[in-house]
Amino acid sequence: xxxxxxxxxxxxxxxxxxxxxxxxxxxxxxxxxxxxxxxxxxxxxxxxxxxxxxxxxxxxxxxxxxxxxxxxxxxxxxxxxxxxxxxxxxxxxxxxxxxxxxxxxxxxxxxx
Amino acid sequence: xxxxxxxxxxxxxxxxxxxxxxxxxxxxxxxxxxxxxxxxxxxxxxxxxxxxxxxxxxxxxxxxxxxxxxxxxxxxxxxxxxxxxxxxxxxxxxxxxxxxxxxxxxxxxxxxxxxx
Numbered sequence: 001x002x003x004x005x006x007x008x009x010x011x012x013x014x015x016x017x018x019x020x021x022x023x024x025x026x027x028x029x030x031x032x033x034x035x036x037x038x039x040x041x042x043x044x045x046x047x048x049x050x051x052x053x054x055x056x057x058x059x060x061x062x063x064x065x066x067x068x069x070x071x072x073x074x075x076x077x078x079x080x081x082x083x084x085x086x087x088x089x090x091x092x093x094x095x096x097x098x099x100x101x102x103x104x105x106x107x108x109x110x111x112x
Numbered sequence: 113x114x115x116x117x118x119x120x121x122x123x124x125x126x127x128x129x130x131x132x133x134x135x136x137x138x139x140x141x142x143x144x145x146x147x148x149x150x151x152x153x154x155x156x157x158x159x160x161x162x163x164x165x166x167x168x169x170x171x172x173x174x175x176x177x178x179x180x181x182x183x184x185x186x187x188x189x190x191x192x193x194x195x196x197x198x199x200x201x202x203x204x205x206x207x208x209x210x211x212x213x214x215x216x217x218x219x220x221x222x223x224x225x226x227x228x
Contacts, residue, residue: 034216043116043203043219044155087154102147102155 003027004088009107018075020106022088025069031091033064035073037084038105044087047073083110114138116220118204124226125194133189133223137206144187145217146179147203155203161187194227201225 005023012018024033032051036044048055048062050071055062061074075082087105117136125131137144146158157171161181172178176194181187191198201224207217 036219043221044205046216046218049216102157104154 003090004103006086006088006103006106008104009109011109011111012075012078014080014110014112015077018078018082018108018110020073020075020086020088020108021070022073023070024088024090027068027090029068033062033068033071034089034091035060035062036087036089036102037082038087039081039084044102047086078108078110080110080112082108084108116204116206116218118202118220118223120223121221122224122226124228127196127227128193130190130192131194131225133191133202133225135187135189135204135206135220137185137187137204138208138218139185141206141208141218142184143207143209143217144181145205145207146187146189147205148173148200149203149222150200158189158202191225194225196227199225199227 003024003026010020032049034049035047037047038044048057048060050062050064052064052068054064062071063074064071073086085105085107087102089102116138119134123131142163144161147155148158149155159172159179160168176192179187179189189202201222203219203222205217205219207215209215
């Protein structure tokens, strides 16, 4: 079973910020939130991860709520090439294979 | 540096035949993962190797599936007596430490297996 909940699909206009939500209400204190994306016919690509502080890199920003039960991935200026399925993953146990399941993700469609 | 490499990129096989899928992880990565992705579905975890420890096989769907990792590097996923429902993209990923401990996993481009 996936440990996260994401909307099935979202649309965003090109040039706008895309905000992708994820609920992970069962997250434990030492577990990270990871975001990956998968462009059609390619392997998943790492985007960003965080523990409790907000994070930013060249691709995106990650906002994690204070209670850590949800997060939002922000693509600040979406382009057509950002159309992909975005996966939010939480490692519910350190090491091991638990929590390595991806859900179905959010299909983000960037509209021209 | 080189990423995770998988071969072949595409494989068509007849029902009942055995197939071997290969994964070359990033050099030095101790953790290796196999996933399966059926059309329109999310990624299904299959098996996880960490260093010299016994692999976690909890995701393998049946005893027709097996995997090895030789010398802590290259891994081979073997599917015996293939069935049509085995048709999927098989993805391999590696990470320098157990994924989730503040380190990310890197994925290969996958092997698209079609059983006819």
